Amino acid sequence: MADNPRIPYGRQSIGEEEIAAVVDVLRSDWLTQGPKVPLFEQKLREFTGARDVVAVNSATSGLHLACLGLGLKEGDVVWTTPISFVASANCARYCGAEIDFVDIDPFTWNIDPAYLENKLLDAARTGRLPKIVVVVDFAGMPASYKKIRALSRKYGFAIIEDASHALGSMYDGEMVGKCGFSDATIFSFHPVKTITTGEGGAVCVNDPELSELVRALRSHGIVRDREKFVGPDRASWMYEQQHLGFNYRMNDLEAALGLIQMDRLPDFMKRRQKLVDAYKKGLSGLPIITQKYEESAQPIFHLFVVLLQEERLVKNRNLIIDRMSEQGVTCNLHYRPIHHQPYYQRQGSTYGDLHAAEDYYQRAITLPLFPQMSDQMLTTVVDSFSNVVDSI
Ligand SMILES: *Cc1c(COP(=O)(O)O)cnc(C)c1O
Numbered sequence: 001m002a003d004n005p006r007i008p009y010g011r012q013s014i015g016e017e018e019i020a021a022v023v024d025v026l027r028s029d030w031l032t033q034g035p036k037v038p039l040f041e042q043k044l045r046e047f048t049g050a051r052d053v054v055a056v057n058s059a060t061s062g063l064h065l066a067c068l069g070l071g072l073k074e075g076d077v078v079w080t081t082p083i084s085f086v087a088s089a090n091c092a093r094y095c096g097a098e099i100d101f102v103d104i105d106p107f108t109w110n111i112d113p114a115y116l117e118n119k120l121l122d123a124a125r126t127g128r129l130p131k132i133v134v135v136v137d138f139a140g141m142p143a144s145y146k147k148i149r150a151l152s153r154k155y156g157f158a159i160i161e162d163a164s165h166a167l168g169s170m171y172d173g174e175m176v177g178k179c180g181f182s183d184a185t186i187f188s189f190h191p192v193k194t195i196t197t198g199e200g201g202a203v204c205v206n207d208p209e210l211s212e213l214v215r216a217l218r219s220h221g222i223v224r225d226r227e228k229f230v231g232p233d234r235a236s237w238m239y240e241q242q243h244l245g246f247n248y249r250m251n252d253l254e255a256a257l258g259l260i261q262m263d264r265l266p267d268f269m270k271r272r273q274k275l276v277d278a279y280k281k282g283l284s285g286l287p288i289i290t291q292k293y294e295e296s297a298q299p300i301f302h303l304f305v306v307l308l309q310e311e312r313l314v315k316n317r318n319l320i321i322d323r324m325s326e327q328g329v330t331c332n333l334h335y336r337p338i339h340h341q342p343y344y345q346r347q348g349s350t351y352g353d354l355h356a357a358e359d360y361y362q363r364a365i366t367l368p369l370f371p372q373m374s375d376q377m378l379t380t381v382v383d384s385f386s387n388v389v390d391s392i
Contacts, residue, residue, distance in 0.1 A: 007377050009332040010192035010303075011370040013268065014257075021256040028252070033219075036255035041202070043262045048177025050185070050204035052211035055255060056218055059164045059188030059201035061248035063091035063134070066184040066203055069214045070132055070158045072097050079119070080134035080162075081111045082337035082357040088134050088162045089338045097131070099347075101339055106356040107292035109138045109305070113147035119352070120155045132158045137166035137176060139303040139334070140194075144294055145171055145181035164188035165302035167195060168269045172296045177204040184210065189254075192370075194268060194302055195261035197254035213243070221245030269300045271371040275378055276301045279367065282382035286389055287313065303334055307363040314363050316392050321365060323391070327384040332366040 025036060037055050044053040056062045072078065074096030080088045082101040092099045102119060105112040116133070123129045133152070135143045145159075152159050161182035163169070169176045177185050187193075189200035205211040216223050221243030226234050230242060250258075280290060288306040293299070308314050321331045337358065338344055339351040368381055 004328055004380070007329045007368050007373070007381060008370070009330050009366055009368045011372065012191040012196045013264070013371045014196075015260075015264075018257050018260045021260050022253050025252045025256045030252045032251050033249050034252040036252040036259065037250055040197075040250070040255035040258045040262070043259060044177070044187075044202055044204070047262065047265070048175045048185075048204055050177050050179055051206040051208070052204070053177075054203045054205070054211060054214050054218060055250040055258075056201045056203060056248045057250055057254075058199050058248075059162070059186050059190070060087040060090070061218075061246070062186040062188075062201040062203040063087055063160065063162060064094050064246075065214045065217050065248060066160045066186060066205075067091045067095050067097070067132060068217055069205075069210050070160070070183060072131055076131040077123075077128055078132045078134060079116075079130040079157075080338075081136050081138070082339050082351070082354050083109060083138060083335055083360055084136040084162065084338060085164070085335060086338055086341060086343075087164075088136050089344070091134065091160075092132070099344070100130070101337075101351050101354055101357070102133070103352075103354045104138075104356045104360060105144075105292075106359065107289075108141060108144075108294050109291055109360060110141060110143040110294060111135055111148065112356065113144045113151070115356075116148065117151055120151060124155065129155055130157045132160055134160045134162055135182070136162040136164075137169060137299075139291055139299070139305055140165045140169050140301045141291055141294055141299045142166060142169050142171035142176055142297040146296065149181045158183045161185040164190075164193060164201075166299070167193070168265060168300035170298040171294075179204055179206045183207070184214075189258060189261075192302075194272075194300065195258065195265055197250065197258040197261070200250050200254045200258060216243055217245040218248045219245060220247060268371045271373075272301055272369065275369055275373055276304055278375070278378050279304055279369075279382070282378070283385065286386060301369065304367045304369040305334060305364055306367060307360065308365065309363070313389060313392055317363065317365065320388055320392065323388040324384055327388070329368060329381050329384050331368070333361075333364055334366050337361050
């Protein structure tokens with residue numbers, strides 16, 4: 001084992017070109033938002049087909065700005081899936097809104113549209129309909145947007161698509177990010193995601209008013225276009241702060257890195273697909289299930305999750321993760337349900353009966369998946385997993 005390096009569950013893929021691009025920015029006049037940020041935004045616009053893309057310093061910031069831009073306030077209600085990173089729920093709390101959870105489909109692991117519909121029927125009766133539903137494309141699998149969009153029209157809620165996992169995935173023949181079924185779609189460029197800018201994210205929007213507001217809120221709520229000023233003063237040096245915004249800007253170092261990563265994205269996508277196919281083949285004899293495809297979805301997988309199917313294995317899930325680690329393979333678990341977190345427990349809500357999410361959480365293990373994972377590494381993971389499962 002000693003000469004085999006540990007296999008991480010995810011890892012960025014940075015080459016000499018990225019390093020040179022970042023060094024070039026360091027030698028230039030612009031370290032903060034300069035010419036690279038709009039170029040990166042343009043590249044994302046071309047790739048996704050969105051009318052506008054606003055680059056930000058993280059997906060977390062992007063989710064917050066989308067909530068603010070859609071007018072989320074104290075007293076409002078937001079729903080999301082419990083099987084996501086905590087940021088999918090925190091964005092509502094930043095605006096003072098309450099959060100509640102919609103159970104997942106036991107096979108696609110995304111928001112279950114049938115559960116959502118029943119919950120909406122109840123909420124309509126009690127007058128507590130959500131203003132926004134944050135829908136997550138779990139592991140890169142676009143959710144049931146045709147059904148969710150129909151419900152959003154009927155019940156009047158907005159859709160924020162948390163596509164942190166789903167850059168490069170397609171739904172209904174269109175790139176995720178085109179916002180065909182959402183009011184805003186958010187990407188993350190954290191190092192474990194499909195491409196990286198170090199830290200970073202983007203908000204894709206089609207509505208021009210919303211994108212203008214998100215752009216202003218990204219930088220303190222400041223507007224620089226004199227045509228858009230609300231006051232009478234219009235000196236050439238002047239700007240107006242029209243809203244209470246934040247400093248959520250991406251910088252040129254990050255955007256330069258992102259530009260090269262976007263060029264490499266098609267290769268990353270191909271490699272991820274190939275690895276997932278090889279996993280499915282390699283693990284086919286084992287008592288596990290993998291993620292079921294949503295209708296109309298063509299995912300690029302960000303995570304490779306398996307669900308244990310036998311009680312003896314389920315009981316020992318944590319032990320399996322530890323044994324894998326002893327063999328040099330770092331597994332992970334995506335995710336502990338958000339409402340299990342102490343912060344959300346302290347909010348005192350009961351969060352309904354999220355049976356599929358609870359069951360998922362008992363059974364799930366995330367196996368390593370990243371573009372530089374070699375065929376040999378994949379074989380090592382498959383062999384280790386088979387051995388560990390046999391040993392339990
Ligand atoms: C990674 C992630 C985020 C947060 O992304 P950052 O860019 O780190 O803020 C939000 N939602 C989901 C589903 C994620 O996986």
